[in-house]
Amino acid sequence: MTEDPSVTKPAELSCPICTEVVYAGEDFCEACGHRLNEDAPSPPPEGFSPPPREGLTMKTTPSARTAGHEAASSRACTGCGQKAIDADGYCEHCGLRQPAERDHIEIELPGPGTGPGGDGAAKAPAAAGASDRGKRYSRNEDAIALAVHAQGVAAVVCDGVGSSPHPDDASRAAADTGVAELVALLEAGEDPESATRAAALRAAEAVAALAPSPSESPSCTYVSAVTGPGSVTVGWIGDSRAYWLSPSPDGGAATEAGTESGGGGEGDDGPDTAEFALSEDTEDVTELGPPRQLTDDDSWAAIMVAQGALTEAEAEAHPNAHVITAWLGADADEIRPHVRTFTPGGPGTLLVCSDGLWNYFPAAEDLAALLTGPAGDPAGDPLGTARTLVQHALNAGGRDNVTVAVIPFPGAAPLPTPSTEHDR
Amino acid sequence: MSEQPQFTIRVDQNKFLPEGGREVHAIVSVESTGGPPTAARPAAAAAEVIIIDTSGSMSYPDAKLHAAIAAAQAAIDTLRDGVNFAVVSGANSASMVFPAQPALVPADANSRAMAKRELSRLKAQGGTAIGSWLRLADQLFDAHQHGIRHAILLTDGKNQHESAEELDAVLARCTGRFVCDCRGIGTDWEVAELRKVSSALLGSVGLVADPRDLVADFQAMTEDAMGKAVADVSLRVWTPQTAKLRFVKQVMPSVEDLTARRTESGPQAGDYPLGAWGTESRDYHICVEVPAGEVGKELRAAWAKLVVPGGPGRPEQVLATGNVLALWTDDEVQSTRINPRVAHYTGQTELDSAIQEGLQARKDGDLDTATARLGRAVVLADEVGNEAITTLLRKMVDVVDLATGTVRLKKNVDKADEMSLDTTSSKTVRTRKGEG
Numbered sequence: 001m002t003e004d005p006s007v008t009k010p011a012e013l014s015c016p017i018c019t020e021v022v023y024a025g026e027d028f029c030e031a032c033g034h035r036l037n038e039d040a041p042s043p044p045p046e047g048f049s050p051p052p053r054e055g056l057t058m059k060t061t062p063s064a065r066t067a068g069h070e071a072a073s074s075r076a077c078t079g080c081g082q083k084a085i086d087a088d089g090y091c092e093h094c095g096l097r098q099p100a101e102r103d104h105i106e107i108e109l110p111g112p113g114t115g116p117g118g119d120g121a122a123k124a125p126a127a128a129g130a131s132d133r134g135k136r137y138s139r140n141e142d143a144i145a146l147a148v149h150a151q152g153v154a155a156v157v158c159d160g161v162g163s164s165p166h167p168d169d170a171s172r173a174a175a176d177t178g179v180a181e182l183v184a185l186l187e188a189g190e191d192p193e194s195a196t197r198a199a200a201l202r203a204a205e206a207v208a209a210l211a212p213s214p215s216e217s218p219s220c221t222y223v224s225a226v227t228g229p230g231s232v233t234v235g236w237i238g239d240s241r242a243y244w245l246s247p248s249p250d251g252g253a254a255t256e257a258g259t260e261s262g263g264g265g266e267g268d269d270g271p272d273t274a275e276f277a278l279s280e281d282t283e284d285v286t287e288l289g290p291p292r293q294l295t296d297d298d299s300w301a302a303i304m305v306a307q308g309a310l311t312e313a314e315a316e317a318h319p320n321a322h323v324i325t326a327w328l329g330a331d332a333d334e335i336r337p338h339v340r341t342f343t344p345g346g347p348g349t350l351l352v353c354s355d356g357l358w359n360y361f362p363a364a365e366d367l368a369a370l371l372t373g374p375a376g377d378p379a380g381d382p383l384g385t386a387r388t389l390v391q392h393a394l395n396a397g398g399r400d401n402v403t404v405a406v407i408p409f410p411g412a413a414p415l416p417t418p419s420t421e422h423d424r
Numbered sequence: 425m426s427e428q429p430q431f432t433i434r435v436d437q438n439k440f441l442p443e444g445g446r447e448v449h450a451i452v453s454v455e456s457t458g459g460p461p462t463a464a465r466p467a468a469a470a471a472e473v474i475i476i477d478t479s480g481s482m483s484y485p486d487a488k489l490h491a492a493i494a495a496a497q498a499a500i501d502t503l504r505d506g507v508n509f510a511v512v513s514g515a516n517s518a519s520m521v522f523p524a525q526p527a528l529v530p531a532d533a534n535s536r537a538m539a540k541r542e543l544s545r546l547k548a549q550g551g552t553a554i555g556s557w558l559r560l561a562d563q564l565f566d567a568h569q570h571g572i573r574h575a576i577l578l579t580d581g582k583n584q585h586e587s588a589e590e591l592d593a594v595l596a597r598c599t600g601r602f603v604c605d606c607r608g609i610g611t612d613w614e615v616a617e618l619r620k621v622s623s624a625l626l627g628s629v630g631l632v633a634d635p636r637d638l639v640a641d642f643q644a645m646t647e648d649a650m651g652k653a654v655a656d657v658s659l660r661v662w663t664p665q666t667a668k669l670r671f672v673k674q675v676m677p678s679v680e681d682l683t684a685r686r687t688e689s690g691p692q693a694g695d696y697p698l699g700a701w702g703t704e705s706r707d708y709h710i711c712v713e714v715p716a717g718e719v720g721k722e723l724r725a726a727w728a729k730l731v732v733p734g735g736p737g738r739p740e741q742v743l744a745t746g747n748v749l750a751l752w753t754d755d756e757v758q759s760t761r762i763n764p765r766v767a768h769y770t771g772q773t774e775l776d777s778a779i780q781e782g783l784q785a786r787k788d789g790d791l792d793t794a795t796a797r798l799g800r801a802v803v804l805a806d807e808v809g810n811e812a813i814t815t816l817l818r819k820m821v822d823v824v825d826l827a828t829g830t831v832r833l834k835k836n837v838d839k840a841d842e843m844s845l846d847t848t849s850s851k852t853v854r855t856r857k858g859e860g
């Protein structure tokens with residue numbers, strides 16, 4: 001491991017604007033995005049459009065929030081049990097802020113024959129998702145939406161940019177718009193790649209429309225996945241990811257964790273860094289075998305790794321690890337969704353997630369290794385897998401909002417009954 | 425009934441607590457943004473009583489009585505037309521200067537002229553019994569309890585002609601009935617005694633060392649009283665049932681511990697009377713002890729409201745609210761950060777205590793303690809940027825080393841300078857010079 005004290009060593013420095021602690025070598029304040037060093041020592045890599053604007057790309061610290069206004073209700077306090085929740089969501093007895101609806105979400109997309117009015121015969125769900133606000137943040141700024149289309153499943157996961165205003169509104173609008181557009185376009189006969197691209201652009205428009213002024217732009221990341229007969233298409237903007245997880249070749253559900261873990265960087269299973277500069281779509285379709293990451297982050301860390309300036313482990317440990325270079329928002333540069341299509345060589349699981357999960361398990365093998373116990377049957381119980389993966393992230397620290405969508409492949413031909421977290 | 429001005433409450437705090445953390449601090453800033461009275465929002469009804477000490481000592485020198493008369497006349501000229509007023513003279517007992525009967529009369533050209541003429545005939549004779557003066561003022565305000573009620577009390581001596589118990593009893597009776605600003609002239613009065621009066625009656629205390637400054641001071645006090653828009657407001661503080669409210673202190677414009685002034689106003693809530701309010705802002709430091717929560721849990725640790733308490737036929741009004749929160753985190757960077765305004769006012773509260781302890785020790789002849797406390801005060805005054813206090817402290821001590829707070833007590837200190845520091849120690853500044 002190379003020593004680079006300027007990268008990871010904390011120093012007693014603080015941001016001149018917001019007094020947040022900052023680190024030597026950091027060019028921007030993590031809390032408020034203020035530019036710390038006008039003469040940044042390392043010139044930005046080629047293709048990196050600096051600066052990724054102040055105040056918005058830093059998403060590790062949420063801006064101050066106010067309690068969401070919820071209607072006063074007669075529900076009992078989760079702390080003391082008294083039925084005295086006021087309109088601001090606080091218990092009038094013990095003061096506890098009541099969990100918001102978005103604090104923890106679970107969605108199960110019914111498989112064929114289990115829709116409303118079905119005979120109730122248990123068939124495997126088409127897909128499932130889980131989302132949790134985590135242990136550090138008081139609000140869940142991630143959003144997830146799942147739906148079936150005539151040929152398979154569509155899923156979108158979005159992560160609100162913490163330094164932007166109302167990031168939770170941005171992610172909600174993007175996920176809902178993205179999935180609705182995907183289903184509509186696919187069912188209108190659009191091919192998965194153009195549907196993916198068009199849906200991402202429509203989601204971007206929906207997010208941009210939320211901005212009351214150019215200086216206040218709710219922003220979020222975006223990742224979509226659609227399954228069809230024999231193929232998987234992913235599209236993304238930002239650092240939310242899609243993975244392909246497949247059973248290990250020896251036939252077990254997964255091998256022991258750790259064979260390729262410990263920071264990654266050694267394996268060649270990760271995104272091919274040579275592909276990185278290709279922000280345009282890949283034209284050729286890649287066959288899927290062992291577990292692998294399907295997306296490449298639009299992030300400072302990914303660029304540093306792609307340039308060979310930092311190892312993956314170093315980049316992930318760096319305070320700038322969460323600086324993204326592309327996002328949906330009124331102040332974003334031209335939106336250019338990355339789109340890729342893959343053909344699975346056998347059954348597996350498509351995993352779509354926010355960085356709240358992959359922060360702790362960046363390598364595809366490590367994620368695959370988690371598919372044991374209650375997570376061990378993604379095809380039969382995708383919700384069990386999603387819930388367990390979220391729990392793994394919480395157990396590992398839960399520093400960020402965590403969102404996971406689990407889509408078994410190949411699924412049975414599903415019924416067209418869209419389901420988002422709104423109508424769970 | 426006139427329209428009330430707009431009020432806002434702002435809360436400054438670091439809501440993040442470490443695992444196991446229990447103490448929540450917040451600065452609650454209350455501001456009225458209504459501006460001065462207008463045609464659309466006419467001034468509130470107001471009553472004013474001016475109390476002038478006419479004990480024999482006011483003639484030694486004669487300049488004191490002359491200055492007091494001139495100051496009272498200036499105050500009368502400052503009264504708005506229609507404000508109900510009276511002038512009282514105080515000695516062993518209180519007597520009416522104007523009007524002759526114990527009642528208030530509306531200010532107009534005629535009543536002002538008569539009052540000023542009566543004032544010019546005052547003679548100084550007799551002793552000092554402040555309680556009896558306040559008792560008469562209270563009686564005068566009796567018929568005017570629904571508007572602004574303000575008194576000015578000027579004295580030059582100690583309360584020698586009634587017992588401390590008598591004064592305390594009168595103060596208990598008058599608390600909440602009217603606001604009283606107190607002024608001492610000369611250096612023969614007791615700061616602590618007059619502070620007790622002004623504090624109980626939610627007013628200010630001040631030294632007017634030079635009789636020539638009295639006119640401007642009276643004018644300013646009267647103008648301030650005329651600018652009040654709401655007669656009686658209270659800070660209501662709700663806390664969770666499992667919490668303990670450690671203290672509620674006014675920290676701007678001066679330090680005043682309100683903790684003991686609580687009256688219960690509902691389930692888990694108490695009211696702290698703030699007196700009358702004009703176009704002004706005041707800050708309060710609230711400290712709540714809450715049961716330790718799990719990481720990620722968020723609590724409303726206190727709910728501050730500015731209220732006009734109700735009365736017979738008048739519903740209570742809530743003018744503004746603000747939340748004091750507690751949110752437990754395992755992120756030490758978040759939980760160890762101290763809110764700058766909490767730190768600023770904590771420093772000024774400690775500054776007030778250091779000065780009061782230092783001055784008391786000096787009076788008691790405990791010069792080591794006096795030196796240590798006043799040295800600490802020099803450091804704190806510099807830290808919080810309170811230049812008025814720094815100037816006054818440097819009349820009491822020679823600073824040897826500012827960094828360590830090493831000082832030497834001056835041998836000869838002007839009594840007026842000591843009293844001035846005593847009356848100023850609780851006055852706070854909003855921010856360091858050059859900031860905010």
Ligand SMILES: [Zn+2]
Nearest residue numbers: 015018029032
């Ligand atoms: Zn900053």
Ligand SMILES: [Zn+2]
Nearest residue numbers: 077080091094
């Ligand atoms: Zn409760």
